[in-house]
Amino acid sequence: MNATTSIAPGRLLWEETVHGGGHWSGVLRRGTALRLVDLDGGVNVAALFYNQEEKLERYNMADTLKAQHTAHLTRGFVCYSDMGRVLCSIVADTVGWHDPIGGVADNKDIVAKYGEHRFQEHRNEMTRSGREGLLIELGKWGLGARDLVANVNFFSKVVADEAGALRFQPGNSKAGDYLDLRFEMNTLVALSTAPHPLDPGSQYAPGRLQLIAWRAEAPGEDDYCRNFRPENRRGFYNTEILFR
Amino acid sequence: MGANTIQPSNLDPATAVYDFTLPAGEPWMHEIKRGQTLRIVDLEGNQAVDTLFFGARDPAERYSAQDTVRRQGNVYLTTGSALMSNEGNVMLRIVADTCGRHDTLGGACAAESNTVRYALDKKHMHNCRDNFLTALARWGHRYGMTKRDIPANINFFMNVPVTGSGGLTFEDGVSAPGKYVEMRAEMDVIALISNCPQLNNPCNAYNPTPIRLLVWDA
Numbered sequence: 432m433n434a435t436t437s438i439a440p441g442r443l444l445w446e447e448t449v450h451g452g453g454h455w456s457g458v459l460r461r462g463t464a465l466r467l468v469d470l471d472g473g474v475n476v477a478a479l480f481y482n483q484e485e486k487l488e489r490y491n492m493a494d495t496l497k498a499q500h501t502a503h504l505t506r507g508f509v510c511y512s513d514m515g516r517v518l519c520s521i522v523a524d525t526v527g528w529h530d531p532i533g534g535v536a537d538n539k540d541i542v543a544k545y546g547e548h549r550f551q552e553h554r555n556e557m558t559r560s561g562r563e564g565l566l567i568e569l570g571k572w573g574l575g576a577r578d579l580v581a582n583v584n585f586f587s588k589v590v591a592d593e594a595g596a597l598r599f600q601p602g603n604s605k606a607g608d609y610l611d612l613r614f615e616m617n618t619l620v621a622l623s624t625a626p627h628p629l630d631p632g633s634q635y636a637p638g639r640l641q642l643i644a645w646r647a648e649a650p651g652e653d654d655y656c657r658n659f660r661p662e663n664r665r666g667f668y669n670t671e672i673l674f675r
Numbered sequence: 676m677g678a679n680t681i682q683p684s685n686l687d688p689a690t691a692v693y694d695f696t697l698p699a700g701e702p703w704m705h706e707i708k709r710g711q712t713l714r715i716v717d718l719e720g721n722q723a724v725d726t727l728f729f730g731a732r733d734p735a736e737r738y739s740a741q742d743t744v745r746r747q748g749n750v751y752l753t754t755g756s757a758l759m760s761n762e763g764n765v766m767l768r769i770v771a772d773t774c775g776r777h778d779t780l781g782g783a784c785a786a787e788s789n790t791v792r793y794a795l796d797k798k799h800m801h802n803c804r805d806n807f808l809t810a811l812a813r814w815g816h817r818y819g820m821t822k823r824d825i826p827a828n829i830n831f832f833m834n835v836p837v838t839g840s841g842g843l844t845f846e847d848g849v850s851a852p853g854k855y856v857e858m859r860a861e862m863d864v865i866a867l868i869s870n871c872p873q874l875n876n877p878c879n880a881y882n883p884t885p886i887r888l889l890v891w892d893a
Contacts, residue, residue, distance in 0.1 A: 487822055487823055491782065491788075491827075492740075492741075492780070492782070492827055493740075493780060493781055493782020493783070493827045493828075494782060494785070494788045494791070496780055496781070496782075496843050497780075497781050497782065497788075497792065497835075497843060497845075498788060498791050498792050500842060500843050500844065501841060501842060501843050502750075502780070502837040502838070502841050502842060502843045503841030511788070511791065513785065513787070513788075513804075514787045515785070515786075515787030515788050515789075515790050515791045516787075528841060532741065532744060532745075532750065532780065532837075533741065533744075533745050534739070534741025534742055534744070534745050535741075537762075537763050539763055540763070575735075576735050576761065577735050577823045577824055578823060579761065580826050580827070581739075581740060581741045581826065581827045582741070590839060590841065591749075591750050591837040591838075591839070592839065593839070594749070594751075595749045595750040595751040595776075595836075595837065596748060596749050597744070597745070597748050597749060597750065628745050629745055629748075662791050662792055665790055665791045665794075665795060666791045668795070669787070669790060669791065
């Protein structure tokens with residue numbers, strides 16, 4: 432599949448590639464969309480979202496899950512803030528399952544699992560953790576550990592059995608897979624492409640992520656995400672009155 | 676872990692150093708010292724107890740639902756669960772549990788999320804986030820804590836199963852009158868509880884009820 436087919440060239444805003452194990456942050460304004468493309472297969476993208484204008488309003492895992500009765504994310508689901516508003520909507524997805532539960536590994540986890548790979552010896556192939564990557568990006572915007580809340584892991588799949596035991600499913604995302612996030616608020620996005628903490632792979636080999644931003648169509652009354660659940664109609668209402 | 680691991684306690688309420696009954700819909704904030712044991716008793720059954728823990732020396736270290744779940748490889752809390760901080764440290768361990776399963780994915784109710792989940796006109800109803808903010812307004816200045824410090828919490832006595840197909844369901848409770856959960860502190864912590872006032876969810880039979888909180892010294 433060609434990751435750029437549905438984006439009209441006149442709407443394209445910018446493109447950027449994020450190194451495997453790297454981190455990125457930026458502002459996506461209401462009315463823009465961001466495509467996240469798994470360039471190499473098996474990428475994990477730990478993501479957090481904040482209202483750019485009042486960063487105490489932030490992505491809320493529990494509200495996102497319980498409002499939509501889900502433990503995974505795909506097309507139709509939206510990412511809720513703690514204020515009952517929609518930060519962004521998943522308007523396209525070739526993957527089918529994104530993990531909102533597994534969290535991020537910290538530096539101790541990464542060293543224990545993959546050994547120590549410092550900059551001194553490995554230059555930019557050094558191992559980095561998702562937690563540290565997110566903290567670096569948050570630091571650029573005056574945020575820190577207190578602002579680091581439960582995150583989404585795009586492209587990764589973790590399933591629970593009846594007893595609640597978690598299992599990471601390798602091969603969930605292939606090279607070329609993508610999802611599109613449409614931003615319903617002016618949103619600060621922080622990302623890390625470090626490995627998922629439950630990824631059983633013994634090699635530190637995180638893949639690259641391509642970001643493509645464009646001007647999106649405004650969600651109409653018949654919008655798929657708005658109508659995906661009755662809760663989402665109210666979530667969109669709460670969001671839209673902020674901009675009236 | 677995660678299967679129902681019923682484990683009663685030998686501790687005698689008569690020897691507790693703290694014994695308090697918290698009415699429904701009230702906040703509670705209390706320091707638990709390393710080595711002390713906190714018991715939460717579901718007095719009337721299926722009462723949601725929204726609970727957070729913070730490091731007493733540095734409240735920026737706090738309970739992390741995702742770290743707890745991923746490190747134990749299981750979404751439910753019960754006997755043996757280590758309640759992990761965002762810094763990767765064990766804050767408390769669940770040492771007894773007569774309920775068998777507790778939720779840490781469903782989070783707290785809030786005025787704003789109630790408008791999304793139920794109806795726009797539910798915004799006025801009392802909720803756990805207001806309780807957390809009430810507690811921080813009353814006592815949070817001692818620790819420099821604000822809304823910024825409120826992450827995803829534990830819902831003791833709530834049964835919120837994750838299905839194999841990735842659904843999240845709110846099932847009838849597995850708790851009952853008198854069931855309790857007990858946890859031993861591995862560091863000095865501040866416990867923050869909202870005894871949930873939710874009136875829109877059948878999980879508590881639309882009837883929030885009191886809980887009993889007991890603390891024993893090491």
